[in-house]
């Protein structure tokens with residue numbers, strides 16, 4: 001026989017817990033003449049059995065039912081299912097912790113967290129020591145905290161010699177500008193890259209242009225080009241984050257964003273930038289859209305990872321209108337805009353293949369070029385000309 005304190009020590013439970021077990025009649029203590037409670041070997045074994053059942057996920061009350069009557073198979077099966085689910089989740093946690101510790105890839109975790117909680121994802125990356133710029137690059141490009149630096153180094157190695165950093169053409173830029181109802185005297189270009197569109201804006205308007213990007217290298221080349229052309233007085237460049245622009249309300253007639261608004265999310269970009277526009281201001285942005293209502297599996301799978309927010313033109317227009325703009329014109333970018341970007345990128349990748357064949361960034365870019373060539377008629381860039389309402 002065991003005293004309550006002895007039993008408690010043997011099974012690793014408190015006195016109070018044992019008294020509760022007794023109240024539920026899971027064990028039955030005997031009161032001795034001297035007032036002490038004692039428990040039998042049978043009580044000890046019943047507690048061991050209960051503890052095993054609890055480990056399997058049964059509550060104390062369910063354990064009692066199992067001990068006192070024939071096992072409720074439906075209940076046990078349900079618990080089995082829950083246990084499987086728990087094991088699956090624990091496996092996920094193990095994979096994640098291993099990846100954070102540098103022992104595995106984090107790509108799918110970053111992707112799914114970004115879908116579930118995009119702002120929390122970016123905030124968390126910043127608490128891990130990534131800057132605003134790095135956090136966005138991680139979201140769109142490297143998708144892995146552990147390999148981020150090497151990924152971006154390889155990515156920039158490919159892009160530093162390329163003129164275009166996104167699909168576009170002089171004619172498309174000209175055409176979009178011609179659709180702006182009033183000639184702008186001030187333009188803010190966001191995500192200008194090396195400034196191929198900036199050139200056209202300067203050539204086809206009399207506006208004073210502010211061009212922003214978060215790559216100083218690109219801005220330096222743009223500023224140099226304007227200086228060489230004697231246009232420096234019409235341009236101001238600024239290395240800043242498009243998500244936190246340092247401009248006062250109602251300061252620009254026109255905002256221009258070719259292939260850049262998606263970086264912070266189209267709707268968020270439109271809402272953030274709207275106050276900077278003057279009352280009768282306009283905004284032109286280009287975005288990747290579906291050109292077919294039945295894209296192929298490969299295209300869906302590719303963009304599910306690379307641009308999960310890709311929409312049809314109709315859906316995008318509805319979203320734009322909800323953010324307080326009127327869509328006054330829109331058109332598909334030309335085929336040459338697409339080729340102006342993908343042809344030089346393909347050539348550059350071919351040139352670098354011998355030295356970069358094992359690089360993840362290189363492989364991803366090669367894959368993008370191949371998907372965007374093979375399925376080029378299923379998706380493409382579209383230009384939207386918007387009036388601030």
Ligand SMILES: C[S@@+](CC[C@H](N)C(=O)[O-])C[C@H]1O[C@@H](n2cnc3c(N)ncnc32)[C@H](O)[C@@H]1O
Nearest residue numbers: 164165166191192193213214215241242258259
């Ligand atoms: C797809 S490229 C388009 C570049 C240019 N408009 C063109 O068509 O060649 C996107 C541009 O946005 C810039 N960018 C990315 N994230 C940014 C951020 N958070 N703030 C400002 N610029 C950013 C990149 O450096 C890049 O130049």
